[in-house]
Amino acid sequence: MSDITKQSLSELVENIKSKKLSSSEVTKSFVERSDKSKALNTYITEDYANALNKAKKFDEKPNLNLKLPGIPMAVKDLFCTTDLRTTAGSKILNNFVPTYESTVTQNIWNEGAILMGKLNCDEFAMGSSNETSFFGNVQNPIDKNLVPGGSSGGSSSAVAAQLTPITIGTDTGGSIRQPASFTGTVGLKPTYGSCSRYGIVAFASSLDQAGPMAQNVKDCALLQEVISTYDEKDSTSIDFKRNEYSKDLTKDIKGKKIGIPKEYRVDGMPKEIEDLWKKGIEYAKDCGAEIIDISLPHTNYALPTYYIVAPAEASSNLARYDGVKYGFRAEGENLIDMYEKTRSEGFGAEVQRRIMIGTYVLSSGYYDAYYLKAQKVRKLIKNDFDDAYKKVDAILTPSTPSSAFKIGEKTNDPVSMYLNDIFTVPVNLAGLPGISIPAGHDAKGYPLGLQIIGKAFDEQNILNIAYAMEEKINFKNNITDWWIK
Amino acid sequence: MSKNKSEYLINRHDNQYEVVIGLEVHAQVTSESKLFSTSATKFGAEPNTQVSLVDAAFPGMLPVINEYCVKQAIKTGIGLKAKINKRSVFDRKNYFYADLPQGYQISQFKDPIVGEGKVILDMSDGQKEVGIERLHLEQDAGKSIHDLDPKNTFVDLNRSGVALMEIVSKPDLRSPDEVNAYIKKLRSIMRYLGTCDGNMQEGSLRADVNVSVRKKGSKDFGTRCEIKNVNSIKFMQMAIEYEANRQVDLIEDGQTIDQETRLFDTKKNETRSMRSKEDAHDYRYFPDPDLLPLEVSDDFIEKLKSEIPELPDEKKKRFIEKFKLSPYEANILVSDIETSNYFENVIKKSDVKLATNWIIGELFAALNEKNLEITESPISAGNLSKLINLIKDGTISGKIAKTVFEQMMEGDKDPKKIVEEKGLKQESDPKALEALIDKVIDDNRDKANEYKSGKVKLFGFFVGQVMKVSGGKANPKLVNEILKKKL
Numbered sequence: 001m002s003d004i005t006k007q008s009l010s011e012l013v014e015n016i017k018s019k020k021l022s023s024s025e026v027t028k029s030f031v032e033r034s035d036k037s038k039a040l041n042t043y044i045t046e047d048y049a050n051a052l053n054k055a056k057k058f059d060e061k062p063n064l065n066l067k068l069p070g071i072p073m074a075v076k077d078l079f080c081t082t083d084l085r086t087t088a089g090s091k092i093l094n095n096f097v098p099t100y101e102s103t104v105t106q107n108i109w110n111e112g113a114i115l116m117g118k119l120n121c122d123e124f125a126m127g128s129s130n131e132t133s134f135f136g137n138v139q140n141p142i143d144k145n146l147v148p149g150g151s152s153g154g155s156s157s158a159v160a161a162q163l164t165p166i167t168i169g170t171d172t173g174g175s176i177r178q179p180a181s182f183t184g185t186v187g188l189k190p191t192y193g194s195c196s197r198y199g200i201v202a203f204a205s206s207l208d209q210a211g212p213m214a215q216n217v218k219d220c221a222l223l224q225e226v227i228s229t230y231d232e233k234d235s236t237s238i239d240f241k242r243n244e245y246s247k248d249l250t251k252d253i254k255g256k257k258i259g260i261p262k263e264y265r266v267d268g269m270p271k272e273i274e275d276l277w278k279k280g281i282e283y284a285k286d287c288g289a290e291i292i293d294i295s296l297p298h299t300n301y302a303l304p305t306y307y308i309v310a311p312a313e314a315s316s317n318l319a320r321y322d323g324v325k326y327g328f329r330a331e332g333e334n335l336i337d338m339y340e341k342t343r344s345e346g347f348g349a350e351v352q353r354r355i356m357i358g359t360y361v362l363s364s365g366y367y368d369a370y371y372l373k374a375q376k377v378r379k380l381i382k383n384d385f386d387d388a389y390k391k392v393d394a395i396l397t398p399s400t401p402s403s404a405f406k407i408g409e410k411t412n413d414p415v416s417m418y419l420n421d422i423f424t425v426p427v428n429l430a431g432l433p434g435i436s437i438p439a440g441h442d443a444k445g446y447p448l449g450l451q452i453i454g455k456a457f458d459e460q461n462i463l464n465i466a467y468a469m470e471e472k473i474n475f476k477n478n479i480t481d482w483w484i485k
Numbered sequence: 486m487s488k489n490k491s492e493y494l495i496n497r498h499d500n501q502y503e504v505v506i507g508l509e510v511h512a513q514v515t516s517e518s519k520l521f522s523t524s525a526t527k528f529g530a531e532p533n534t535q536v537s538l539v540d541a542a543f544p545g546m547l548p549v550i551n552e553y554c555v556k557q558a559i560k561t562g563i564g565l566k567a568k569i570n571k572r573s574v575f576d577r578k579n580y581f582y583a584d585l586p587q588g589y590q591i592s593q594f595k596d597p598i599v600g601e602g603k604v605i606l607d608m609s610d611g612q613k614e615v616g617i618e619r620l621h622l623e624q625d626a627g628k629s630i631h632d633l634d635p636k637n638t639f640v641d642l643n644r645s646g647v648a649l650m651e652i653v654s655k656p657d658l659r660s661p662d663e664v665n666a667y668i669k670k671l672r673s674i675m676r677y678l679g680t681c682d683g684n685m686q687e688g689s690l691r692a693d694v695n696v697s698v699r700k701k702g703s704k705d706f707g708t709r710c711e712i713k714n715v716n717s718i719k720f721m722q723m724a725i726e727y728e729a730n731r732q733v734d735l736i737e738d739g740q741t742i743d744q745e746t747r748l749f750d751t752k753k754n755e756t757r758s759m760r761s762k763e764d765a766h767d768y769r770y771f772p773d774p775d776l777l778p779l780e781v782s783d784d785f786i787e788k789l790k791s792e793i794p795e796l797p798d799e800k801k802k803r804f805i806e807k808f809k810l811s812p813y814e815a816n817i818l819v820s821d822i823e824t825s826n827y828f829e830n831v832i833k834k835s836d837v838k839l840a841t842n843w844i845i846g847e848l849f850a851a852l853n854e855k856n857l858e859i860t861e862s863p864i865s866a867g868n869l870s871k872l873i874n875l876i877k878d879g880t881i882s883g884k885i886a887k888t889v890f891e892q893m894m895e896g897d898k899d900p901k902k903i904v905e906e907k908g909l910k911q912e913s914d915p916k917a918l919e920a921l922i923d924k925v926i927d928d929n930r931d932k933a934n935e936y937k938s939g940k941v942k943l944f945g946f947f948v949g950q951v952m953k954v955s956g957g958k959a960n961p962k963l964v965n966e967i968l969k970k971k972l
Contacts, residue, residue, distance in 0.1 A: 319588020
């Protein structure tokens with residue numbers, strides 16, 4: 001069968017289940033395409049030989065009742081994988097091979113999927129363009145020298161370029177939705193507590209959440225169904241009744257109330273984004289939804305709040321990378337000298353910047369003014385959403401304030417880089433689910449995404465809205481394979 | 486001011502100084518597994534054999550609270566008559582050290598699990614109440630070993646993540662003696678509760694000691710110094726004495742005391758500056774985002790309350806009221822759960838008064854001599870109880886009983902058998918005694934005459950002779966009676 005890699009996950013699952021395709025055929029196709037696509041720099045670690053072996057084994061005794069039977073998959077290199085190097089995009093974990101598996105990836109393998117390799121990402125998921133990775137920047141398949149977004153840039157690029165049928169990323173302030181938006185793909189950040197954080201290299205514990213990144217909403221729903229489980233090993237995992245998201249998926253969203261927050265009309269927002277949003281509202285109406293203007297008054301404070309809370313937690317979470325137990329160590333004269341050299345050489349500039357910000361805002365004398373105040377504002381932001389959800393079922397916004405930018409364009413301007421997260425960050429602060437779906441192109445032909453934000457644990461509802469709108473939007477990605485010689 | 490006998494004052498020139506002490510006790514929670522992981526906590530295991538991925542802080546590992554440790558902390562709080570906080574929060578205390586794998590210790594800072602409570606001390610001149618400020622749960626660190634290699638430090642993570650209770654007293658202690666009594670009482674309460682084994686040699690109980698001095702009568706506290714990590718009562722007392730005198734000398738010399746952290750050098754018997762207030766760590770405490778606030782219900786607390794055994798203060802009260810023990814006797818018998826258990830087992834089947842005397846007297850002396858704990862006593866409670874009954878029913882005299890007791894100490898033998906085998910049974914047959922007494926009087930006719938002519942002091946001589954001739958077996962009460970008649 002030709003063009004295997006052009007098939008969606010759902011099609012591949014269908015074809016394997018009906019024995020039109022074997023796992024080996026599928027895996028081989030994706031491995032070959034991945035291998036031809038080194039120019040995109042999506043992979044940090046390839047595990048092709050093992051993947052092909054596993055596919056062969058699967059075909060010998062195929063269990064076709066599984067949800068992801070023999071499906072090959074590459075995952076963000078923030079998920080710990082047994083016996084396969086896990087770097088978090090950092091030099092400090094350059095040589096780290098876990099003896100354990102993250103719960104989310106374990107759930108995926110339990111449903112029959114096969115690991116192909118580990119995908120590039122910003123170092124410790126700190127970045128919006130995949131340019132902070134120790135393993136180099138990732139190319140967006142949409143156009144040469146375009147960033148794929150971040151931090152799950154390897155993941156978004158690999159899905160858009162069809163190097164993997166589907167993947168998982170992590171989202172702390174937009175790291176799934178923004179790269180999905182930049183690459184014309186679908187990305188879901190689930191409710192905080194929906195997917196276990198066990199075995200995921202931590203960035204900011206109260207914000208981190210794993211989620212699916214896919215070519216379409218249906219695939220996204222299927223993977224969410226697989227990865228979302230209650231896990232006793234994560235104290236913040238929540239035991240709630242989870243839907244069978246792909247089975248319960250429906251395009252019938254008639255009468256759903258969708259809120260449009262006026263505060264998201266930010267100063268200096270490009271007209272194309274404004275237009276996209278208007279178009280999105282029309283699509284939603286076409287689907288039978290009711291549009292309601294709402295207010296989220298503390299939106300303006302979300303970004304500064306995020307850039308206090310996230311670095312504060314990160315500064316503490318990253319303290320364990322000290323050269324003592326595992327990972328990179330630079331020899332020193334004494335313990336302190338070893339710490340200083342290890343962490344100066346092992347962490348990149350952006351990670352060091354955030355560790356310093358985080359250390360500062362937690363310091364005695366600054367704690368109340370920064371960290372404590374940020375926690376209070378976070379509560380207000382959450383209250384805004386709670387109030388809004390008394391009137392509406394979901395909220396529609398643009399995913400990002402711009403389309404993908406050029407590699408190097410913002411690397412010397414961290415604040416402008418941080419501003420990229422302006423529409424996604426409030427969702428993490430409030431712990432809500434949000435999905436980005438491709439909704440159009442800008443003048444340069446680059447994809448633009450719309451974000452649908454749901455109530456906590458209401459993933460099904462935003463998946464349904466996305467599913468319905470996806471059909472109306474009928475988005476087509478223009479991938480020319482420019483990187484394949 | 487009080488005129489207590491135990492008042493501890495330091496005199497310099499014309500000034501009298503009072504010492505103010507507060508303790509931060511670190512008590513290891515008795516638990517099979519660690520505070521946030523399932524690793525074992527056994528003491529003395531091979532290095533790094535009780536370490537999980539969580540304890541070693543591998544990437545992506547998350548803490549999960551051990552409910553048993555929470556119960557132990559709450560029980561301890563109940564034992565300290567303290568307020569149990571239904572909501573408490575785990576915070577991260579951030580600092581770098583090689584034996585702290587996470588780069589932070591999970592502790593409780595603003596919202597501890599247990600609030601204010603109290604401990605009653607029995608001092609020689611009466612009772613004293615010491616306030617408890619708080620009790621919180623925290624992780625222990627690992628152990629750095631510096632003396633195995635000239636260049637490298639080795640790290641043992643077996644202790645990393647073991648649950649500790651930090652019990653902070655109010656600055657209510659005023660002397661090394663009170664510190665001694667306080668630690669012992671705290672230890673006793675926790676051993677009754679089974680929440681900490683109190684083993685100071687194994688490091689299950691250690692303390693940071695805060696010491697300041699002030700002129701007698703002053704209401705203001707002086708500047709305090711904290712002496713870190715002292716692991717025996719004796720060292721605590723020595724450290725306090727040294728430190729208080731050092732501070733008094735500085736004040737008398739017109740100098741000021743720097744608030745600082747000090748170490749006690751047990752070899753030189755002195756405290757030394759470790760770091761000044763300026764060098765103090767900024768721990769950047771903040772709530773651990775990996776853990777939700779710890780919430781416990783009233784039912785949960787009530788259920789634990791129902792599991793609390795009788796504690797030393799209540800037991801002492803009962804012993805005094807029910808068994809008519811003196812406060813002194815009761816104190817000794819309740820000071821340790823093992824002792825009070827032993828005592829209560831002995832008196833199940835024997836006389837309370839005799840049991841009290843024999844345990845506090847003979848048994849403690851004998852154990853002390855052999856350097857044994859009550860749990861290691863060669864004499865079981867059952868056999869001591871039999872011995873006491875033999876005395877009580879007149880089978881043997883108190884004096885013979887001591888001989889029997891000595892033999893019992895050699896191995897837990899049934900005292901009845903010893904009495905039978907060695908023929909130690911007391912002679913209580915009046916006829917046999919009369920014959921014996923007649924012979925003694927006959928043999929000492931001259932003394933008998935002296936007695937009759939008024940030298941009544943000689944009565945004791947005759948009793949002694951009868952006892953001697955009988956090999957100590959004659960019933961002393963009957964001997965007295967018969968002798969009186971015969972003479």
